[in-house]
Amino acid sequence: MKDINPDFFYTVELDDECKFKSAVWVDARCRASYEYYGDVVSVDSTYRRNRHGLPFVSFVGVNHHGRSTLLGCALLGNEEIASYEWVFSQWVKCMGTAPQCIITDQCRFKYHAIKNTLPDTRHRWYIWHIMNKLPSKLGGYRRYGALYVDLNNIVWNSRTEESFEDNWADFIDEYNLHNNTWVSDLYDDRRMWIPIYFKGEFWSAMRSTQRSESMHAFYGGYLHSKTSLVQFVHEYDNVLGFKEQRELEDDAADSKGKANCRVSTVDKQGSLVCVTMEEEKLVNDTILCVSYDVHFDHSTQELRCECNLFESSEFVGDDEETTLPHVALEETMAKLAAHHAKKRSESVSKTQTNIGS
Structure with missing residues (x-):
């Protein structure tokens, strides 16, 4: 691979007997993608379909279409702190800089490895991984149906940290969960996963997205339990090629389409403009219409969205793009998407010259 593609990065860790321990590899396409989509990175190690039983680690970002994009991979000899520390340090060595934010499951080995090797990177947990455990952890409670609804409402709809903490306390009292250790630990770790504690932070729309699960489904079309290490690397290259084509x-x-949102109402008072937007979102094969307010101050050029999407998903641009006429927000969002697409396409075009087929 290195002979075909000079920008292909790999490194292998051996034990004292020169036996395989771990490996990290990053294709040139992944390195180019990291330049644009490396602010927030998801790290997942739950995909285990290699015949040698080695945990497979994916570094995943989100591109300008909201799709998962690969940023590198690794095979671990074991899931211990030292193994993760080696993988993280080698991956950052390849990329040149650490990500601003990283998101993982609740693995304590990852938690300590990130803390030790990426001290300046903001770390949080996937909400979906936690909420998916509710049936096994709390399903035995007599009022589980109501409990499930109330907990989801508290997690997703709390508008302030204070309201979340008050609602959580009421929730514990209502369902008599004072002695449930799992629930108590979740509260102690609330700053690692509750959305309100990340308000205003950029998380590239990873707040509720099941990135790892979608990647698992994708890998399943290429990798299986009998895949050898040599086949594994070859099929990995096929994965990248398919993702790039898509x-x-x-x-x-995108160049032929338009933003899936429209202006509903506009309220202007002096330099302050409030635009009510209606956006269509696909949820479980059903199209839902979601309304939210966008506030724009002409005097300060400050843009603030009620749903925090501008802050958490980077719907912002340069001065020219953020000077929003109050009737042109939809057009501006479409221009931003086209702008990011153009940047990415130029990067891919340059990268392809360094990639062997």
């Missing part, structure tokens, strides 16, 4: 198709589709 991204180019998305770019082409």
